[in-house]
Amino acid sequence: MELVIDRITKQYKNKIAVDRVSLNLGIGVYGLLGANGAGKTTLMRMMCGILKPTNGEVKFNGIDVSEESYRDVLGYLPQDFGYYPEFSAQNFMYYMASLKGLTKAQAKTKTKELLEMVSLSDVAKKKIKTFSGGMKQRLGIAQALLNNPKILVLDEPTAGLDPKERVRFRNIISELGKDRIVLLSTHIVSDVEHISNTILVMKDGQILHSGSLEHIIKTVDGKVFECCVDSNTAERLTVAYPVINIRSEGENTFLRLVCDRMPHDTAINVSATLEDLYLYYFSEVSQHE
Ligand SMILES: Nc1ncnc2c1ncn2[C@@H]1O[C@H](COP(=O)(O)OP(=O)(O)O)[C@@H](O)[C@H]1O
Ligand SMILES: [Mg+2]
CATH class of the missing domain: 3.40.50.300 (P-loop containing nucleotide triphosphate hydrolases)
Incomplete structure (x- = not known):
């Protein structure tokens, strides 16, 4: 069939x-x-x-x-x-x-x-x-x-x-x-x-x-980052990249975002989910293409 x-x-x-x-x-x-x-x-x-x-x-x-x-x-x-x-x-x-x-x-x-x-x-x-x-x-x-x-x-x-x-x-x-x-x-x-x-x-x-699902997620491997920055930097990054998650704790802002290059010195690579993938490909602020 x-x-x-x-x-x-x-x-x-x-x-x-x-x-x-x-x-x-x-x-x-x-x-x-x-x-x-x-x-x-x-x-x-x-x-x-x-x-x-x-x-x-x-x-x-x-x-x-x-x-x-x-x-x-x-x-x-x-x-x-x-x-x-x-x-x-x-x-x-x-x-x-x-x-x-x-x-x-x-x-x-x-x-x-x-x-x-x-x-x-x-x-x-x-x-x-x-x-x-x-x-x-x-x-x-x-x-x-x-x-x-x-x-x-x-x-x-x-x-x-x-x-x-x-x-x-x-x-x-x-x-x-x-x-x-x-x-x-x-x-x-x-x-x-x-x-x-x-x-x-x-x-x-x-x-x-x-x-x-595994194969699809692999296509965004290495493009998902988490970082901890001050609120001004957080604001700048939020405008520049698709942000998946944002959480404030006192002076610090934790961000999870998707992009091709390391968005900030403190950023670390984390493993991707399908939701990350979706934002990477479909977000309006997406920087790649
Ligand atoms: N009858 C039509 N005439 C002109 N443009 C159309 C017509 N139907 C769909 N489109 C355009 O084609 C594109 C794809 O639409 P569509 O297939 O409905 O997408 P989706 O189902 O993924 O939302 C859109 O840009 C839409 O505006
Ligand atoms: Mg439709």
């Missing part, structure tokens, strides 16, 4: 939203990490055949994304998914099932099974407008799974989830990633840290890095 993305590009007028991205995805969970505007949604929409690339192609086991049969292997949860507030969860699932061409009998069986899976069976007959953000997202995942897709694309699925919902969500995703390709986008570091086997770091339309 292989999803091959070959040098896809999307250009809007004078803006290149996705710039020659190539990826080979197999079974597992992939976390697409990037700030707002990085090109995540544009990339996903092209992978789902909703948006035509300016250049390049997307193929699953040799089937082109533009072919009808590609839709049978795809499940998609858009970023701005429109729920029908007056529908019950169950009727919404039946409705989505009919759009996807399932028979009534299939719709019934699948709806029961999927609402169970996302723990919404108890509220199957309740109107969606009474649901929390997390419940809606779980319903969104359930509808994306109606055709038992081999590729599951989730655009910012954790937006608005509370910590408890996040844990529940993670468990559902890792289960789903056992026998299919799951790609989820987020701008929240802790989401990908725990869910994905592979992290894809996206910036300005390109995939900067891809690999395991």
